Amino acid sequence: MSTIKDVAQEAGVSVATVSRVINQNGYVNEDTRKKVENAIIKLNYQPNSIARSLYKKESKTIGIIVPDITNPFFPELVRGVEDYLIRNGFTTILCNSDEDADKERLYLEVMKQKYVDGLIIVSNTINEQLVQQFDRPIVALDRSIHKNIPTFAIDNREGGRRATQHLLDIGCQKVAHIKGPDQIENSEARYKGYLDVINNNELVVSGHYDLKKTAQATIELLQHHPEIDGVFAGNDIMALGVAKAADYLNIKVPNELAIIGFDGINLSEMTSPELSTISQPIYEMSTEAARALISLIEGKVIEKIDYEFPFTLIQRQSTKR
Amino acid sequence: MSTIKDVAQEAGVSVATVSRVINQNGYVNEDTRKKVENAIIKLNYQPNSIARSLYKKESKTIGIIVPDITNPFFPELVRGVEDYLIRNGFTTILCNSDEDADKERLYLEVMKQKYVDGLIIVSNTINEQLVQQFDRPIVALDRSIHKNIPTFAIDNREGGRRATQHLLDIGCQKVAHIKGPDQIENSEARYKGYLDVINNNELVVSGHYDLKKTAQATIELLQHHPEIDGVFAGNDIMALGVAKAADYLNIKVPNELAIIGFDGINLSEMTSPELSTISQPIYEMSTEAARALISLIEGKVIEKIDYEFPFTLIQRQSTKR
């Protein structure tokens, strides 16, 4: 690959001039500009962004850390981020942390060495201290990780309330909640939302954000409590698990059992029956997070630390009766 | 952040020595090594990999180009790649091409400028010439892109045969095929596999790898051809579309209509009914592709150009009768 030096030589000018035309700054005569541009084309020159990064101490690269891209919620998030970033000249490094603090530490270290300009993190296990030490901008997506770090999420508790209320509204008498993992901020919040509405009539079991475990737990739950006629699942995948349990027990959805999920991933409308859900503006949340991160990278101050997005209740077959 | 110079100063040695310690090459006295290591710890020094890349002309970064991470097949692929790479000291840049040749060209250009050490590509739209010009190793995943580029995939035609034969084996009399997009190598191959088995009794409709379109097309198909009792869908998502169509028309799966998909994405066992499918070893394919890419980057020669992986037929509820 040819370098700026080659171009300079070819055009009969100095490297500084070439640099000027590339970066469109400083004065350069129309004629010399032409000469340089021709040389660039002739040599098929492309600036070496590593060299540029070394000097400018910026890499036009950001890292995104998610628990596991294989979990259907995250591709939609990552896609929003990547879309926004590439349009703005940034490139996206993908990291799967498996919610493992060691892996997160490793990624943080690597990202630092590679001079990423900023980080977008989805995590609840991440070491706050490490995050604090990271001397470049960070934003948190979907879940907060530190009170000083801008966070882009919905009000999960309110979402939990809304989901539960919906089940009541359609006439459910006994609404159970299949809760996501303990200690995950979001699943706790959704759970609280459920409690807010259900008072003293609660019936909760844990499903760990996992389809099979949820199906298993739900089967037992429904066997012990045949009076349950509505389930609010901690997320859409879990709601699918509940639907499977119902199918297994030959319980009709939605008439004998209404089900509502949470997140609004694409998957929720692919299944039969289609799932009612609390739909997050996933794409918008992620592009906004990316936009804010870039602002921070550019040294701008951003308006707030807490970006709360509106969610919507989507009623589909699983609660339509 | 402290530099190698700071460490050298702190340890009272030259930068060359520090470099030797970091890279564990060249001779260095046990005592000086200790001094240097202490200085590194004291200053919390981390080598700047940008500077290293500039000199070594390698970035320990690779790019992966997929059509759309939001399509459930790709996260599993990307995860396999990322897992293998991070374990081997590489970092992964994610690119969503949307099967758009212009976007692909853009990504190729950016990757080149960023000195990525290699590329993993899933595409059928990519410009072969551009790929040829890319002067670093490339491997193709899931679909071939050029005869000189190592390809990691299964035998899709044979898979198509197997799927179709399976429907016949369980007693289907009239098997239709919902075909993936034209001009996509894989969907054509699967289609051919179907034809191989079905001779002259074919019934094919195009579904574009899209759930809703597939559901719509299937509804029409089934209305015109109520004799159809088995469907081989071009992939798992399309199979879901077929299942929805059946649900809509109140046709019982699998007894009145058996359905088989293709790919074996996680999703295929999340639904009710669970989908039979031709399961690709997605994770293994992708880690092998990553492994081969690294070999190429290291200048090794790899054994072959065509890596064909075995698939397996997974029979689940949708064809169990």
Next chain:
DNA sequence: GTGAAAGCGCTAACAT
């Protein structure tokens, strides 16, 4: 065994 110094490709003073 260790250090001095050149150079990777680029940008940005500073000259002219």
Next chain:
DNA sequence: ATGTTAGCGCTTTCAC
């Protein structure tokens, strides 16, 4: 308006 040059942080010859 253009050129010269130092320097970004690192690795690696080449001396000693």
